Amino acid sequence: MGKLKGKSAIVTASAGAGIGQTVARTLAREGANVVISDAHAKRPYTVAEELSGTYGVKCLPFRCDVTNREDVESMVEMACDEFGRIDILVNNAGIDRPEPVWEMSDETWNLVMDVNLKGAFYCCRAVLPIMIKQRYGKIVNLSSVVAWTGGEEDGAAYIAAKAGIQGFTRAVAHQVGKYNINVNAVAPGLAFNPFLSKLRPREYFEKIRSNFVIKRDGIPQDIANAILFLVSDDADYITGECLCVSGGWFMH
Numbered sequence: 001m002g003k004l005k006g007k008s009a010i011v012t013a014s015a016g017a018g019i020g021q022t023v024a025r026t027l028a029r030e031g032a033n034v035v036i037s038d039a040h041a042k043r044p045y046t047v048a049e050e051l052s053g054t055y056g057v058k059c060l061p062f063r064c065d066v067t068n069r070e071d072v073e074s075m076v077e078m079a080c081d082e083f084g085r086i087d088i089l090v091n092n093a094g095i096d097r098p099e100p101v102w103e104m105s106d107e108t109w110n111l112v113m114d115v116n117l118k119g120a121f122y123c124c125r126a127v128l129p130i131m132i133k134q135r136y137g138k139i140v141n142l143s144s145v146v147a148w149t150g151g152e153e154d155g156a157a158y159i160a161a162k163a164g165i166q167g168f169t170r171a172v173a174h175q176v177g178k179y180n181i182n183v184n185a186v187a188p189g190l191a192f193n194p195f196l197s198k199l200r201p202r203e204y205f206e207k208i209r210s211n212f213v214i215k216r217d218g219i220p221q222d223i224a225n226a227i228l229f230l231v232s233d234d235a236d237y238i239t240g241e242c243l244c245v246s247g248g249w250f251m252h
């Protein structure tokens with residue numbers, strides 16, 4: 001406990017029931033002040049209040065659609081005004097629209113690429129001048145094992161975007177290493193949350209479970225633990241990497 005005392009963080013899409021909120025909770029538990037940022041209008045307020053009350057840190061709600069440049073820039077400005085610095089950025093926002101590529105509309109392709117990939121670009125572009133000035137920063141971008149496997153029934157846009165996140169991570173890591181900024185990615189396998197079971201048929205999960213070496217489903221806390229390591233000073237000498245957290249579903 002207290003690994004991130006005095007640090008401040010932004011976690012995008014952190015008001016849902018999955019990885020984002022669990023990451024925000026884990027960073028708050030470790031003493032960081034956290035911006036609870038999400039496209040949802042109301043949920044960031046509830047989550048921020050709960051986390052501030054539980055962990056005694058400052059959690060600030062902010063409605064931010066990561067595909068909207070103005071939203072992202074206002075969020076970063078607010079975080080900087082309130083916290084004085086931004087040490088950690090977790091680009092968690094991501095959506096999938098599983099449709100066969102020959103039926104995929106321009107709108108689906110653009111939306112999925114925008115949320116998963118352009119959102120990470122917008123957030124990095126807004127936060128990096130601050131981190132460069134501080135000569136300190138930790139960024140983690142969310143990829144997925146399907147970037148390697150090609151997916152089970154995931155959409156081509158999602159897989160392209162999650163593979164793109166890995167290239168983007170390496171490119172940014174190269175550019176900012178000299179400013180003492182680490183940029184890494186985490187690739188979850190399955191991190192089960194209640195919404196996923198509504199999105200996919202039971203057979204989908206049974207098929208992917210057969211690949212797990214560790215014979216249980218992943219949970220959001222498994223991913224948050226890996227992200228906590230990467231944003232902590234224990235990972236100071238790690239950059240440009242993509243850490244796969246999939247219970248051995250995919251090994252590379």
Ligand SMILES: NC(=O)c1ccc[n+]([C@@H]2O[C@H](COP(=O)([O-])OP(=O)(O)OC[C@H]3O[C@@H](n4cnc5c(N)ncnc54)[C@H](O)[C@@H]3O)[C@@H](O)[C@H]2O)c1
Nearest residue numbers: 013016017018019020039065066092093094142144190191
């Ligand atoms: N859950 C998994 O099994 C799994 C597997 C591989 C990769 N991932 C990746 O991990 C990340 C988190 O996934 P999760 O399923 O745990 O969901 P999550 O609970 O972390 O995120 C859901 C939240 O995202 C918000 N959101 C949606 N579009 C947004 C936008 N444009 N801007 C800001 N917020 C937006 C929603 O309002 C919701 O509150 C995603 O990038 C996902 O692609 C998840």
